[in-house]
Amino acid sequence: MSATYTAAATLPEALAALASGARPVAGGTDLVVGARQGKAPLPDSLVAIHGLAELRGIAETGGGGLRIGALVSHADLVAHPAVRERYTALADASAIVGSHATRHVGTLGGNVMNASPAMETGGPLICFGAEAVLVSESGERRVAVADLLTGPGRTAARPDELLVAIELPAAAGGSCYARLEYRRQMEIAVVGATCAVTLEGARIGSARVAITALTPRIVRVPDAESALAGGDGGAGAVQAAGDAAAAAAQPISDVRASADYRRAMAAVIARRAVTAAIARARGSSDSVPIPASPALHGADRD
Amino acid sequence: MRYDAVLNVNGTDFPVEIEPHRSLLSVVRTELGMPGSKEGCDDSECGACMMLLDGRPVNSCSYLALQADGRKIVTVEGLADGGELHPLQRQFLAQGGVQCGFCTPGMLISAKALLDQNPAPSEDEIRIALSGNLCRCTGYQGIVRAVQAAAAEIA
Numbered sequence: 001m002s003a004t005y006t007a008a009a010t011l012p013e014a015l016a017a018l019a020s021g022a023r024p025v026a027g028g029t030d031l032v033v034g035a036r037q038g039k040a041p042l043p044d045s046l047v048a049i050h051g052l053a054e055l056r057g058i059a060e061t062g063g064g065g066l067r068i069g070a071l072v073s074h075a076d077l078v079a080h081p082a083v084r085e086r087y088t089a090l091a092d093a094s095a096i097v098g099s100h101a102t103r104h105v106g107t108l109g110g111n112v113m114n115a116s117p118a119m120e121t122g123g124p125l126i127c128f129g130a131e132a133v134l135v136s137e138s139g140e141r142r143v144a145v146a147d148l149l150t151g152p153g154r155t156a157a158r159p160d161e162l163l164v165a166i167e168l169p170a171a172a173g174g175s176c177y178a179r180l181e182y183r184r185q186m187e188i189a190v191v192g193a194t195c196a197v198t199l200e201g202a203r204i205g206s207a208r209v210a211i212t213a214l215t216p217r218i219v220r221v222p223d224a225e226s227a228l229a230g231g232d233g234g235a236g237a238v239q240a241a242g243d244a245a246a247a248a249a250q251p252i253s254d255v256r257a258s259a260d261y262r263r264a265m266a267a268v269i270a271r272r273a274v275t276a277a278i279a280r281a282r283g284s285s286d287s288v289p290i291p292a293s294p295a296l297h298g299a300d301r302d
Numbered sequence: 303m304r305y306d307a308v309l310n311v312n313g314t315d316f317p318v319e320i321e322p323h324r325s326l327l328s329v330v331r332t333e334l335g336m337p338g339s340k341e342g343c344d345d346s347e348c349g350a351c352m353m354l355l356d357g358r359p360v361n362s363c364s365y366l367a368l369q370a371d372g373r374k375i376v377t378v379e380g381l382a383d384g385g386e387l388h389p390l391q392r393q394f395l396a397q398g399g400v401q402c403g404f405c406t407p408g409m410l411i412s413a414k415a416l417l418d419q420n421p422a423p424s425e426d427e428i429r430i431a432l433s434g435n436l437c438r439c440t441g442y443q444g445i446v447r448a449v450q451a452a453a454a455e456i457a
């Protein structure tokens with residue numbers, strides 16, 4: 001094996017390595033684990049980015065949003081008060097990634113750039129209108145996360161571009177990410193749904209809904225959003241939003257679930273996300289992550 | 303190509319020369335001769351290889367050893383204080399948390415990571431913290447009891 005490795009100490013060093021063809025490794029919980037499982041061999045040329053201070057930290061932006069460094073771990077996201085309060089769906093998502101070890105080692109940047117259609121943070125980021133900040137030797141550009149994720153394992157980023165941060169615009173209201181899972185940890189989403197709503201008085205103002213693990217890439221569901229926007233957020237609207245999510249699904253059958261079951265569960269999980277998002281917008285402090293099954297309601301999961 | 307790195311394991315610096323694809327687990331077990339951490343699955347499913355990296359749990363079978371260069375690693379060999387077992391180790395023995403023992407090093411490390419962060423965990427928090435560690439023998443009850451007993455003892 002004639003593999004090469006550098007541990008980048010500075011951003012320019014990392015960018016130079018990418019320009020000469022190296023693949024970045026952050027926590028390695030997708031890249032290295034995938035290689036060990038035989039999904040894809042480890043790239044011959046690696047640049048480790050875990051030491052880059054520029055990619056760390058969560059900071060408030062001038063516009064009332066947040067800038068989250070690409071190296072921020074799922075554990076750090078879940079623990080961050082502003083993420084929990086203002087971007088609750090993102091905290092829901094990071095809280096259920098893998099196990100404790102996965103959440104400490106796995107990064108937001110790696111989750112996004114791995115671009116799995118079943119990955120947890122994509123739905124929340126898309127619903128919050130997040131932008132990816134991509135940097136290469138030729139400069140910086142911003143791409144909406146919705147446009148960054150182009151297909152299973154594919155992104156709109158060039159190989160010489162490093163994701164340095166995710167920027168979230170200001171958010172008001174409430175949000176939730178829920179997934180169908182067969183066990184509480186060490187699981188991947190069988191079906192996932194995100195909802196973020198704002199309130200106008202007692203009524204729903206705007207609504208965003210996205211589905212996960214139901215389409216080749218995580219997408220918003222405009223019909224679910226219009227079923228909610230301007231309405232009373234009552235049972236009828238929630239039902240309609242869930243039905244729209246199921247109608248938008250293009251589920252596959254695999255070892256984890258049949259396509260029919262996934263479609264049926266799409267409505268259930270979308271309703272759960274919508275209900276919790278509305279409740280949170282109205283001030284309820286449902287636990288993070290939202291309990292995966294009603295049987296777990298009241299369990300101490302926070 | 304091989305690269306130089308220094309792994310600080312249980313407080314001692316070990317200079318090593320290793321290829322990029324080598325896992326932290328394989329280097330600690332075979333290069334450094336510390337076989338306490340186990341290889342169950344070698345792809346992040348079972349937790350038998352759990353170590354602490356800068357105080358946080360990592361599945362060392364799936365972590366590149368070179369990425370641990372210059373960082374602090376704790377393995378099960380680092381838990382006892384000289385001849386004195388760590389309270390977690392003592393309670394695993396006392397509460398029936400060990401049968402074949404294969405999962406035990408990883409369980410102890412995950413439990414230590416939990417108690418370092420949360421000295422008084424609920425039973426549910428213990429189960430979640432240990433969910434990346436599989437045990438095929440004990441049925442987990444003795445393990446959970448052991449962590450509760452150790453937490454009470456340390457407090």
Ligand SMILES: Cc1cc2nc3c(=O)[nH]c(=O)nc-3n(C[C@H](O)[C@H](O)[C@H](O)COP(=O)(O)OP(=O)(O)OC[C@H]3O[C@@H](n4cnc5c(N)ncnc54)[C@H](O)[C@@H]3O)c2cc1C
Nearest residue numbers: 026027028029030031097098106107110111113119120163
């Ligand atoms: C046991 C286990 C359970 C898991 N459970 C879940 C789960 O429930 N939900 C879920 O969504 N995921 C899960 N994962 C997948 C994984 O842990 C997450 O996707 C994690 O966030 C990946 O981050 P990382 O830093 O480890 O990525 P890495 O493996 O280091 O990188 C992943 C990919 O992104 C690229 N990359 C990384 N950082 C950057 C960057 N800054 N710029 C450009 N490219 C970059 C890499 O080149 C690679 O292609 C699980 C993994 C394991 C091992």
Ligand code: FES
Nearest residue numbers: 342343344349363
């Ligand atoms: S050997 Fe590392 S998780 Fe199983």
Ligand code: FES
Nearest residue numbers: 401405437438439
């Ligand atoms: S004691 Fe045998 S696997 Fe846990």
